[in-house]
Amino acid sequence: MAALAPPIAAVRIAVRRALAGLTGDGPVLVACSGGPDSLALAAATAFVAPRLGRRAGLVTVDHGLQPGSADRAEAVATWAVGAGLDPVDVVPVTVAGRPGGPEAAAREARYQALIATARRHHAAALLVGHTRDDQAETVLLALARGAGPRGLAGMPERRELEGVPLLRPLLDVSREETRKVCAALGLSPWEDPHNVDPAYARARVRADVLPVLVRTLGPGVLDNLARTARLVAADAAALDDLAAAALAEARSPEGGLSVEALAALPSALRTRVLHSWARELGASPAALSHRHVAALDALVTAWRGQGAVHLPGRLGVIRRDRRLIPADPA
Numbered sequence: 001m002a003a004l005a006p007p008i009a010a011v012r013i014a015v016r017r018a019l020a021g022l023t024g025d026g027p028v029l030v031a032c033s034g035g036p037d038s039l040a041l042a043a044a045t046a047f048v049a050p051r052l053g054r055r056a057g058l059v060t061v062d063h064g065l066q067p068g069s070a071d072r073a074e075a076v077a078t079w080a081v082g083a084g085l086d087p088v089d090v091v092p093v094t095v096a097g098r099p100g101g102p103e104a105a106a107r108e109a110r111y112q113a114l115i116a117t118a119r120r121h122h123a124a125a126l127l128v129g130h131t132r133d134d135q136a137e138t139v140l141l142a143l144a145r146g147a148g149p150r151g152l153a154g155m156p157e158r159r160e161l162e163g164v165p166l167l168r169p170l171l172d173v174s175r176e177e178t179r180k181v182c183a184a185l186g187l188s189p190w191e192d193p194h195n196v197d198p199a200y201a202r203a204r205v206r207a208d209v210l211p212v213l214v215r216t217l218g219p220g221v222l223d224n225l226a227r228t229a230r231l232v233a234a235d236a237a238a239l240d241d242l243a244a245a246a247l248a249e250a251r252s253p254e255g256g257l258s259v260e261a262l263a264a265l266p267s268a269l270r271t272r273v274l275h276s277w278a279r280e281l282g283a284s285p286a287a288l289s290h291r292h293v294a295a296l297d298a299l300v301t302a303w304r305g306q307g308a309v310h311l312p313g314r315l316g317v318i319r320r321d322r323r324l325i326p327a328d329p330a
């Protein structure tokens, strides 16, 4: 028997590991764009899942943003049926008219469609094809915008999205390996033009920054960036747990948060508590910035009788009677 190409083995092992702890008997669904990463993931899942006694299906979203996108989606679906995946769904979405830039609007439409499809099939998990290289890019972009640990932690291997486990089995697999898997299996992946469009910061990092880093610092740099994400993620998760407990402790029986309890916390915890509380009040996580949290923090640590702190979503917070309380920003 011919030896299995090492990249095929690496991707299968990664998928097996990701599926091992799953509960429930629904199928796993691979979210597949037809690109090399998710195509390699789908091929490996079609092989591994049945051997673990689980059905595997595929869902591909047609954003309708490029000519021929419906044909591309159909081609992915036809391949998937031939590979034994079941169920196989093509889901068209409408991107226009959503808030935010085109990239954010497409992502929101895609995730809504993917989650709705996973729920309709009672899927045990939805699998996406982010690789180690995507993780390295995420960490670099987070560093460049001055993100805190939550941003530097990159993308988690597993998270819950509206009750559906979202898994990223390929975070330790390189993009080069997924391309080799496709070549070894004779698959012809689709190359998303957005991935090389210099209008996108991620595409510029991919095309210009990562190759320079590898050339100047050596090939280990991508693994190292991904490791940084894993290390920071573990610390951030521990701090988040502590902050959740501290938020519960800081709640005042009269409503709002006790300034005394907040002041007793180390700044790393206090800013997390204030961030969570602001989200709880209704501030959108995307719009809530470091500056908003710093202004809330100043109500505790640099009190000089200042007025309401304005938060995104027309929300306000004031300090009164040794408490932080929500207030009409007007």
Ligand SMILES: Nc1ncnc2c1ncn2[C@@H]1O[C@H](COP(=O)(O)OP(=O)(O)OP(=O)(O)O)[C@@H](O)[C@H]1O
Binding pocket: 030, 031, 032, 033, 034, 035, 036, 037, 038, 039, 059, 060, 061, 062, 063, 110, 127, 128, 129, 130, 131, 134, 192, 195
């Ligand atoms: N149109 C789509 N339909 C279904 N899933 C998608 C679609 N676009 C992206 N995804 C999922 O989201 C993951 C990340 O997509 P993104 O475009 O950010 O990365 P990528 O590195 O170009 O991945 P790929 O090579 O799989 O296209 C993909 O691997 C795939 O699992």
